[in-house]
Amino acid sequence: MEQQSGTAIGNWGRWGDEDERGTLNLIEPKGVAAAAHEVRTGQAYALGLPIQREGAPIFDYRGAPQRLTLTSQTDNMFDDFPGGKEVGANEDVLVIASHSITHMDALCHVQHRGKFYNGFDASTFRTHTGAERCGIEKLGAFATRAVLLDLPRHQGVEFLEPGATITRADLEGCAEAQGVEVRPGDALLVRTGHLDNWRTETSAGREVSFAQAGLGLDAVSYIRDHDISAVGADNSAIEVIPFDAETFLAVHIALLVESGVPLMEHLWLSDLAAGMAEAGTWSCLLTVTPLPVTGATGSPINPVAIV
Numbered sequence: 001m002e003q004q005s006g007t008a009i010g011n012w013g014r015w016g017d018e019d020e021r022g023t024l025n026l027i028e029p030k031g032v033a034a035a036a037h038e039v040r041t042g043q044a045y046a047l048g049l050p051i052q053r054e055g056a057p058i059f060d061y062r063g064a065p066q067r068l069t070l071t072s073q074t075d076n077m078f079d080d081f082p083g084g085k086e087v088g089a090n091e092d093v094l095v096i097a098s099h100s101i102t103h104m105d106a107l108c109h110v111q112h113r114g115k116f117y118n119g120f121d122a123s124t125f126r127t128h129t130g131a132e133r134c135g136i137e138k139l140g141a142f143a144t145r146a147v148l149l150d151l152p153r154h155q156g157v158e159f160l161e162p163g164a165t166i167t168r169a170d171l172e173g174c175a176e177a178q179g180v181e182v183r184p185g186d187a188l189l190v191r192t193g194h195l196d197n198w199r200t201e202t203s204a205g206r207e208v209s210f211a212q213a214g215l216g217l218d219a220v221s222y223i224r225d226h227d228i229s230a231v232g233a234d235n236s237a238i239e240v241i242p243f244d245a246e247t248f249l250a251v252h253i254a255l256l257v258e259s260g261v262p263l264m265e266h267l268w269l270s271d272l273a274a275g276m277a278e279a280g281t282w283s284c285l286l287t288v289t290p291l292p293v294t295g296a297t298g299s300p301i302n303p304v305a306i307v
Contacts, residue, residue, distance in 0.1 A: 010258030020138035022260020026185040035145035045272040048102040048302030062097035098298040107134035130295025137292040146187040146286035159193025160213035168222040180282040184227035191269040194235040214240035232264030
């Protein structure tokens, strides 16, 4: 990842010096139209985990999501309206960290050596207003063809061992075995089985290891060479933990900062994998809509894959 002075970094400048969308620029309208032809069964799979205080993987420092009641049947807010005494309305207040449970990283989520993607100055980030450049609102909603690589199924295991590093050869071997072609502009979904193991361990009352299987730096070239538009996985950080090359967020730096690849974490992929295996296809139409919060570093998402 070391860059020589004056050497171009990843995708910086590829779509212009003012670009804030990164590899989502690879998704073209004709590609989206073609992705609709990937639909075989019409079955839709929601990839987001339930947003709740318990029973979901949450980092302590982010705090558990909270659903608080704003109004309920105990309030008499509408008594002055005609018929208001006979009608009530229940409403909520939601308190949730932007990177809690199933979410998407904006390109301003991680900075390296004082820079965000495309060389934007990370010091422009402000406590109250957030990111001046590369906020989640700059990415917007998108739809594209997606390919799911089910590594546990390929390797004949229920889940990859915690701390296992996924290499380029692993991705290539899985794609070849599944008979699926990865095309420019595709989103890449990687199943490690982490969430399945997390549910098994927590249901048994056991503490889940912080170590997780995930992408290593060697896998980054696969994503770059195939012009992948976005990467999603069922683990906490896309990348392997402990971090590859003993570098904190090494793959985040390589993908988010250097390449401008949006990342989607804690996707529930097991039902989708089972449905795709039954349908005999490993490609689908994927739609993703982050909340357009101005200046936000990420957003909860509930992507939908249609097989």
